[in-house]
Each structure stands twice: as C-alpha cells, then as structure tokens.
Amino acid sequence: MNAATVALLMITALPFPAPKVTQANDQTKCDWGTVTSVEEQGAKLIVATAAGPVTFLIGLNVPVIGLDGKSIGGVTALKPGQHVRVYYIVDRGAKPSEIDVFE
Numbered sequence: 001m002n003a004a005t006v007a008l009l010m011i012t013a014l015p016f017p018a019p020k021v022t023q024a025n026d027q028t029k030c031d032w033g034t035v036t037s038v039e040e041q042g043a044k045l046i047v048a049t050a051a052g053p054v055t056f057l058i059g060l061n062v063p064v065i066g067l068d069g070k071s072i073g074g075v076t077a078l079k080p081g082q083h084v085r086v087y088y089i090v091d092r093g094a095k096p097s098e099i100d101v102f103e
Contacts, residue, residue: 032086
C-alpha cells in the first residue's frame with residue numbers, strides 16, 4: 001500500500017461503523033446507546049448515550065435494522081432497553097436516516 005492510498009483511506013474512513021442500508025456522507029453523525037423511550041406515535045426516539053440522553057426526531061420511513069441485517073419495521077418496533085446505533089444528520093434537530101439494533 002502506498003502513501004497516497006493510505007491518505008485516501010484516512011480521508012474517506014468513517015469514524016464509526018458504516019450504516020447497513022443507507023449511505024453515509026460528510027454530514028452523517030452516529031450515536032449509540034440504550035433506547036429509553038419512543039414517544040408520540042414514534043415521532044421521537046430518546047436514546048441514553050455516554051454523553052447523556054439524545055432525542056431524535058423521526059421522519060417517515062426511517063429504516064430500523066435488526067441484528068440479522070433485515071428490517072424490523074419502523075421506530076415503534078423498538079423497545080426500551082434495546083441497544084441501538086443511530087445514524088443521523090443535524091437539521092433543526094437530530095434526524096435519523098437509519099437505526100441499527102446491535103445487541
């Protein structure tokens with residue numbers, strides 16, 4: 001591997017595990033933790049992270065991916081206590097593009 005290849009990998013490598021079904025970009029962020037609650041018919045998801053609770057504003061058709069890599073439905077399928085990784089952008093709030101169950 002030459003220096004140019006190493007530099008390219010360093011620039012393009014994500015600082016978190018890649019999402020399973022959506023494409024990450026330079027605006028994508030990722031937090032993980034334990035589901036605390038799903039509120040208002042699935043419009044809000046609260047996850048307890050190492051930095052404290054984070055509230056995610058759920059849009060239509062956000063994929064929720066199970067341990068097997070398959071969709072488990074919408075955010076209302078999540079239960080308190082599940083461990084999730086949430087991929088999101090910040091646009092007037094934290095808006096997920098994908099949620100992965102990982103434990």
